[in-house]
Amino acid sequence: MVRKIKKAAVIGSGVMGGGIAALLAGAGLKTLLLDIVPFDLDETEKKDPAARNRIVKAGFDALVKSRPALLMQPKDVDRITIGNLEDDFDQLKECDWIVEVVVENLKIKQALFQRIEPVRKSNAIVSSNTSGIPLKKMTEGLGTAFKQHFLGTHFFNPVRYMKLLEIIQGEETLPDILEFIADFGERTLGKGIVWAKDTPNFVGNRIGVHGIVKTMQFMVEDGLTIPEIDALFGPALGRPKTAMFKTTDLVGLDTMYHVAQNTYDLVPEDEQREAFKVPEFVTRMIDRKFLGKKAKSGFYKTEVTPEWKKVRKVINIDTLEYEEYENPDFPCLVAAKKAKTLPEKMKAVLYGDDRGARFAWKAMAWALIYAANRVPEISDTIVEIDNAMKWGYNFEMGPFETWEAIGIRRSVEKMDADGIPVPENIRKMLEQGYETFYRTDNGKRYFYDFASGDYQPVAVSDNVISLATLKAGGKTVDTCRSASLVDLGDGVFCCEFHSKMNAINAEIVDFISGALDHVDTHGVGLVIGNQAGGMPGAFSAGGDLFYMAGLAQTGKYDEIDTFLKKAQDGLQRARYAAFPVVAAPFGLTLGGGCEVCLAADRIVAHAELYMGLVEIGVGLLPAGGGCTNFWKKIVASIPDAVTGADLTTYFLPVFQAIAMAKVSSSAADARNIGFLGPNDRIVFNRDHQIGEAKKEVLRMVDEGYAPPVKRKIPVPGQAAQGMVHAELFNLQSGGFVSEYDVLLARRIAHVISGGDVRKDSRVDEELLLKLERDAFVDFWKNDKTAARVEHMLKTGKPLRN
Template sequence: MTKKIRQAAVIGSGIMGGGIAALLASSGVKVLLLDIVPFDLTDDEKKDPTQRNRIVKAGLDAVVKSRPALLMSPGDAARIEIGNLEDDFDKLATCDWICEVVVENLKIKQQLFARIETIRKPDAIITTNTSGIPLKEISRELGPEFKAHFMGTHFFNPVRYMHLLELIPGEETRKEIFDFMAKFGEKQLGKGIVWAKDTPNFVGNRIGIQNMGSAMNAMVEAGLTIPEVDALFGPAMGRPKTAVFKTSDLVGLDTLSHVFQNAHDMCTDDEQRETFKLPDFLKKMVENNLLGNKTRAGFYKTEKTKEGKRVRKVINPVTLEYEAITTPDFPCLTAAKKARTLEDKIAAILKGDDKGAIFAWKMAANSFLYAACRIPEISDTIIEIDNAMKWGYNFTKGPFEIWDAYGVAAAVERMKADGISIPAHVQAMVDGGNETFYKLENGVHLYYDFASNTYKEVPNSRAKISLAAAKGSGKTVLGNDSASLVDIGDDVFCLEFHTKMNAINGKIVDILDDVLEYVDKNGAGLVIGNQAGGTPGAFSAGADLYFVSNLAKEKKFTELDDFLNRVQTAIQNARYAHFPVVAAPYGMTLGGGCEVCFGADKIVAHAELYLGLVEIGVGLLPAGGGCMNIWKRFVTLLPDSAAKQTDLTKLFVDAFMNVGSAKVSTSAAHARSNGFLVPGDRIVFNRDNLIGEAKKDVLKMVDEGYAPEIMNPLLVMGSAGQEMVNAKISKMVQGGYMSEYDAFLAKRIAFVMSGGEVNNKSQVMEKALLKLEREAFLDFVREEKTLARIDHMLKTGKPLRN
């Protein structure tokens, strides 16, 4: 029989336990969330179930109220049942998976698992989310059947958003158990799986904490400031803006100190054990309760001046006084800002000769060697280490990939010149003429395997398709510097955008007709999808505002109208093509990106989908068919007979509000609830598999005998819809929810969406609706307030409410 997780239990309702419960519930699994009975209950309270569940109820409440949201949809909370470890313990007997997330205390864990062993059903999987206690110690006194079903499942916080899931088999875990958990974690929970060994802090935290410890311990001696270190090890090196010290504030300095101490205590044979020692300034900060974001003061804090202005300050690690932040000014940082590619940015930082570059090189070299020396101690291959840092710490590149970017042999020679000893297996690799840790051959990604001294294929899920690998093997059939059409096999092609934030510009529009013509002649179907960008990334952040702004300021309205007409035509041609088109959006899918998706036959969306028609925020309206297609998604779900008989004004208002108030979904589930995704669309939890899953849908549609939709007139609401919306707009202005200019824009948007000057429930051709969109767009860009909104967005990245 095929194993399934229908009912799971999470024991421990703190931040991590609550996050795991939320992820499981969002993925469709029923969850039993348990915690202890409070110790401080009075005799009367001990009889009260509400009081007995006070701790677990607080944990669930924190999940529901969390921002950013831990649940994909508020309704997912209904799948979580709460209880306590005294009254509800026996309910664990019905669970397919029991995940322990209690305090990091060996004795408490051993006692808990001993109780679970007595009631677990025979095939139940039992896991611990410990990050510091060896699994063999936790399960030492348990029986062979328990150990056969016992392993580690180490999630990273926040659980919903961090891609990494480390799986740690115990010494006696059955292979079919950890194979199942890998498949379940990847497909249903959407995680990137890293196989770790039962060593302290596993993979991600062992490497990550050592890197942070090295930087912290070396910083003061090198004479660098905290902002300088964060600038060097932020986006310029392909790392998050939180870099080293802001990440520490986010995690909590008390938690960080615990992980440091745990590593120092348990990694007794580690050649760099001293880097796990807490710097004196960090010890004193913890003693002074300067713990980071949780205490609103850590390495950084925000203060208010007498005038009420918020000012960010940073702690001086020598004096422990907060000081004004001085913007780092190293030549290597200036060069990195000018560099176009990440590889060039890394080279600018690590190959510079200023004080900052020298420090960055020293830390990078330390990171390279530390990672290399952990194989095979913590993992068997370089892949686990690189993936752990990318998926658990949001690095764009792992240490071996950064080493490749620098040049493996060049880095080795520089380290030798610095008097650093090179590990034998790295030297053997270089001596063998192997120039990189990773390479692409004939469309296959390979990695260097230290155990066999050969290159092996990077293992991938069968559902995963790599556009980079396809392009590397010559599968690009059309393209320019903004978009490419890639052959992804089985006569299916993928249209990929590769502009900044995948914004839609003139070159993308130029290639769309050629793409559709090529697929029509040579293929079975088309996927529209991208793979560039980190977490959450951007399928497309919308139209290229610089392009629109420049045409508007130069009063080239005819050119702008032509551009809009070409966008609309391309999207319409895709919608009515003689082959299936499936859009595969993820992350930010805004404005024009959203409109491209609406033009597809089907959307296969990643669970983390921030989808919306947000043009009103820059004084515009969706003019790529967005106004028409959002209403179409609402009204065409109704049978023709129902549409003719039903009062559709309420439906129209709901559709309008998505555009008029620039609603953006907080997840794919939310996009489904507000009408952006329709019943035929599909949600995929693992972004790595998104293109592959979209391709499956294309082939399924072909196999089922695909026929394009017939272009029929669209039922519109006319003046009745406008009147209803205008009344709502007036109330929103009165309530301060809209400015007068918002109202001006919104009323015109309602006019367009309702079909213009027509009666209620008129039938209007799509061509006429698209013309209304273009006319309104061109009128809007003639307005000074719209140009001000566009300029403000381009300068600040934030909307202007004027």
């Protein structure tokens, strides 16, 4: 039997349950969302279906309205059906996977599973999203068949955006069930799988909450402030900008406290058990309902003055009053800012000699030691712990990767000098002469295994291609500061960007041309993609504004035109190459990054895709072929059999997307806008994306790829421009757009519609490309565009003028 999940159920419609339901719906599954009937119904309400579904409806409404959005696109709600655990329980018999996400109460969970056992299909999988209750206790008294199909699937919030999925084997879970859910979670749901043991709070929260609470304890002891801790444990140490206390505000102080207390209660043999005792000031905050973002006050709070100015405040841990604060600036952080790589930044902070550096070292040292002591208690390998912290807490490096980055031997010597107990497994590793936790040999990554005392291969899916590993294995064909060409095997190469935010600059434009030459001679196809770290990451945040601004400020408008022509020629050359070119965008794919994708034969997009032609925000328009190729992509959807189509109906969405700088909220939304076409694919797991893009190239080659023929392009002409002018007049009269916005929008309409041609004309591609360039250069000559660009470069925000 081939196992499939056609319909799933989520029991519990709170924040986590709603998030899981939204994820499953986004992945294309019919999803049943259930919750309890309210206890406070009167006799009339007990007969009212709406009243009986009040709790689940509230959860459903919350997931629909959630910001940031939990749904990939609004219409995914059509896949979700709601109900209650009394009237709709029998619907569970239709489900292939039932996910329990109810309150952390053992008796409630046991009672629920006892009800599910006789209802579920014989092959249906049941999983719990618990983090603090042992699986074996939840299934006491249940039959063997149920236990064989039962496991733990622990998602992290917000479910759509957090990559981590911990899978926990029950006492009798069948191996094929574990393998199936791991594969489904990785490929279909896009999650990073961490195999956890049935220990309190599994891997991510066991390590993560230890680090947070231990640091809080040190903060109270050493007299540092909350902003000082967040400054130290932010990007300089490879942590997210929310650092520790802002992250806890997002999660909820009550949630953090529950995990810490639960761990403390269940780990009497843990050598650092006392590290899970939350400081008294935090419990006082919880008593006063200072729970974080959901309560609009936690460690931080935003207040609005009578002048409507937002003031960010932090809590005083002694008085529990909120106070204004300034961003701390320790000497070690100043040194970290000057460092170029993350390991250098970490060393600047952890091996500094100022007050902040000494604190950061102490907290980090105890965190690293704790992680080392948890192998094999919570996981068999260091890989699971590193991945859990990267995928569940958005660390750039896991604990062991961090330890390696700062130098294992050097750090151990410092620990010894400070009287910090170094784990024996670390000492043994160093005695053997091993100085790293990871190494790469022949393009394959290995990790140090404490159990065997040697390096073992890191297990990865066959669908995963790591550019970093390939490059470490000598597969780089060509490289420069901003880009590299990497051999993916089978005649397929990858053009990888690695400029700042992967912005498209002159060097990348030239490099793409060279990459096309190499593939034309030595390969069968090209992937354009990269694997920039973090979520959502940036495929490319756009064109290099600094470069353009420099040319404009010195009046070198001819050079701007020449650069644009080169960029257009390079991308159009990719479009008409004799081999397939597949773009693999993810995260921020803006401006020039979007133009690169629109020039490709196919797009294999990650589900989290924020794509848009946003140039109008800085007083410009897409001029690297963006206007032309976006319009071509839209009209290409008109079947040849359809004659006399009204081109203005196709023109309006293209114009609106560019003139309103629309950015997709997901890859599904990018398809709705038109950036993705029917032949483009969406991949949920970013680790699989380059591999899937390679498969797409080989599939096109196998099908007998032939490049597209350059033909005249149908355009709506001046008729479309007239429609736009009338609407812009109304918007300007209502004060919704500025005079300069109108000027820009009119010129954009002029370009997309083909310029000064009649309705339903056909024009050469070169005409549209020249219209793009001319408009772009003319905009740069206007002081208002210069002001918009300067403001964006200084503040990162658009200017309305």
